[in-house]
Amino acid sequence: MIHSHKTICLLLLVPLFLAGQTEQEIKLSGDYYWGEGEHEVEENARSAAIQDMLFKIQVTVRSELTTVTEESDQGIRDDARSVVQAHTSMRLKGLNFYTTTRRGRYRVIAYIAKSDYARGIDLMAAEIAADAAGAELDEQQSGLPTAIMTYYLTYLKTFQCPKAIRFITQNGMQYDNLQIFLKNRIESYLSALDIRTGDVTIDASIPMITIPVHVRYQGKPVSRLTARLDHPDGADMPIVDGKTRFYLYTLPSRIKEEYQIFTAIHLDPKTTPEDLLAMHLSFPLTYPKKISLDFTQIIKLDFNVYRQASGAMLFNPVYKNISISALSWDFGDGESSTDQKPLHRYEEEKEHIVSLTFNNNPALRIMKTLSPDGKTTPYASSQPEPQPKISSPVLKDLSLSRTYEELSRKLILYKKKHQLMYGKESTFLKPENCYIFVVNPQTKEVIALLDQGMNTRQNMLTGEMVDNISRHYRGMVSIFTEVYE
Numbered sequence: 037m038i039h040s041h042k043t044i045c046l047l048l049l050v051p052l053f054l055a056g057q058t059e060q061e062i063k064l065s066g067d068y069y070w071g072e073g074e075h076e077v078e079e080n081a082r083s084a085a086i087q088d089m090l091f092k093i094q095v096t097v098r099s100e101l102t103t104v105t106e107e108s109d110q111g112i113r114d115d116a117r118s119v120v121q122a123h124t125s126m127r128l129k130g131l132n133f134y135t136t137t138r139r140g141r142y143r144v145i146a147y148i149a150k151s152d153y154a155r156g157i158d159l160m161a162a163e164i165a166a167d168a169a170g171a172e173l174d175e176q177q178s179g180l181p182t183a184i185m186t187y188y189l190t191y192l193k194t195f196q197c198p199k200a201i202r203f204i205t206q207n208g209m210q211y212d213n214l215q216i217f218l219k220n221r222i223e224s225y226l227s228a229l230d231i232r233t234g235d236v237t238i239d240a241s242i243p244m245i246t247i248p249v250h251v252r253y254q255g256k257p258v259s260r261l262t263a264r265l266d267h268p269d270g271a272d273m274p275i276v277d278g279k280t281r282f283y284l285y286t287l288p289s290r291i292k293e294e295y296q297i298f299t300a301i302h303l304d305p306k307t308t309p310e311d312l313l314a315m316h317l318s319f320p321l322t323y324p325k326k327i328s329l330d331f332t333q334i335i336k337l338d339f340n341v342y343r344q345a346s347g348a349m350l351f352n353p354v355y356k357n358i359s360i361s362a363l364s365w366d367f368g369d370g371e372s373s374t375d376q377k378p379l380h381r382y383e384e385e386k387e388h389i390v391s392l393t394f395n396n397n398p399a400l401r402i403m404k405t406l407s408p409d410g411k412t413t414p415y416a417s418s419q420p421e422p423q424p425k426i427s428s429p430v431l432k433d434l435s436l437s438r439t440y441e442e443l444s445r446k447l448i449l450y451k452k453k454h455q456l457m458y459g460k461e462s463t464f465l466k467p468e469n470c471y472i473f474v475v476n477p478q479t480k481e482v483i484a485l486l487d488q489g490m491n492t493r494q495n496m497l498t499g500e501m502v503d504n505i506s507r508h509y510r511g512m513v514s515i516f517t518e519v520y521e
Contacts (some may be wrong), residue, residue, distance in 0.1 A: 059134060062147045069093050070147035078142040084335055085146035093153070094198075099174050128158050161201045164193050168214055172206055175221070181253055184225050184262065188301040189308075191218040226323035229253055232261075233327055238287065238334050240358040245284040247329065249297070251275050266296040266324075266511060274302055287359040291399050293329045295509055298322040324478065326509075331357070337402050339392045343410030348381040353392060356399075361503070364393040370407070381410075396492065396501030426496060426497055430455050430519050431471060431485075433520045435496065440480040440513075443473060447517070458517040470476065470516040471496075474509050484509065 062068050071092055073084025130152030134145040171186035173489055194201060194215040201214040211217045234248035246351050247265070251258050257278020265282045273280045277377045300322045305313055336356035353363055353376065365373040367380050368388035382388065387407040394400035403415040426432040437443035450456045461467045472493070474484035484502075486493040492503045502508045 059145060060143060062134060067151075068147045068149055069096075069153055070145055070422055072143070072145055074141055074143045076141055078144070081135075081142040081144040081296070082146065085144040086128075086131075089146045089148070100392065117474070119384050128153070129159075145509070152390070157197065157199060160197050161199065164190060165198060165201055165203055165214060167193065168203060168218060169206075171221075180221070181256075181258065184222065184301065187218055187221045188303075189312060189320070191215065191222060191314045191321065194218065195315050195319070196311065207451055222301065222321055223323055225253070229258065229261075229295055229299060229323075229325065230255075231299075231327060232324045233329060236329055236331065236334065238331075240287060240357055242285065243287045243359075245286065245288065247282040247284070249279050249280050249282060249327070251280065251299070260302050262300050262302045264298045264300075264322075266298065270318075272300075275299075287357060287360065288331045288335065289359045289395055290397060291331055291335060293331075294326060295329070296324045298324050302471050326478065337392075337394060337400060339390075339402055339404070339405055341390070341404075341410050341412050344379070346381075348379050349378065349406070349410060351392075351459045352380050353377070353394075355394065358394070360394055362394070362396050364396060366391045366393075391415075396503065398499045428519055428521055430521060434517070435474070437473075437482050439482065440475045443475070443482055443515075447515070455521065458515055461514065461516050464516055465517060467516055470518045472505070472515060473515040475513045475515065477511070477513050483512065 044067045071089025073081045075081040124353040167190040171183045175183035203211045203214040230252045237246045249453040261275040262272045300320045340352045391403040405415045472486040507513045
């Protein structure tokens, strides 16, 4: 009896021993990617194990698969892997599970041989490259707009492949990274779009600015795109038959304003696979275009003067469809005021040239000739508006720069001579002592030179006063410069 009891115990231990060897082989052999999951429901435990395995793959696979160091969007690719899993269970050919139970809970190890995983990656890369080749053929036969959606979907798929995909175009050009080729084709399309604004309307009672926009490619209206205006009120607006509208819930503060429109490919959530839609929503590929709005025909600026019984003059501003933050009166006799409706008495009974400047902006200035009886007539001067004088020879030389390349060359030269220091705002203890050069990053043009100051600064190239630099020059590059003389 004793001998039989030992035999039974030994037989019971054998499966446990073999199971331990199997789990140990999976975890320690180095031949597998694996992950663990535990749950009361076996299916949930399997799903958790797969997710754990995929996470480990994302962490380790970069050092085990060949990658291209020159990837232009490496940062985006790395972030994307944390948003969308590299593969679903349908892609993982050769996926296996090792399951045990403990205290009514399932403990699952999901594992796949590294060789099987590598073959799966190669298969995925080949499928993505085939999609790109098909899109290229569509472009040759029907044009870029027809192929653009396939290009974009293929571009999103490249984020799911852990390695860069080599690609050779039909004309023999070689790309170490297919993603670069696809990005170039998409940006070529977006950059070639002709974007123009229609007649802008303003409803001051809301307030709201309505901006109709027309979008064409090679003269033909486009669809399946979205556009966003670079403004706090901006929202993704669909482009249908070459038309869309933007709505700004404000009033203009200037006669002319410039904005950027960012265009992107539009995907239909009803027909787009969930993983690609997640990529599209998290990392859309957009392209900026600049538009200019002219409110000359919509904005009304004026002022009236009323002679009082006392002989003093009451000045009353008149404006429509514009947001007014400041008024500056010049009565033409050396006196001025910033009141809304100032009352002013002249010492001499003669004509005076009165000006009213809205928002401290010379472009929003109204000038009239005022007679002693209170009547006004428009004042037309043949003299150009005086520009701010630049006394510093170094600053004057810098102000003549029209491009970033020219400005940069001069800044480096004067820095070597210890005549100035330049950099970001954070470079200086007192940024208010700096002049600011503003550069358009798209055109590389120097568009402003702002004088010293805390909040409100003057553009020394135009005379315009700027009270909110970040908003006024949104999207521009600011170079803070401290001049030593």
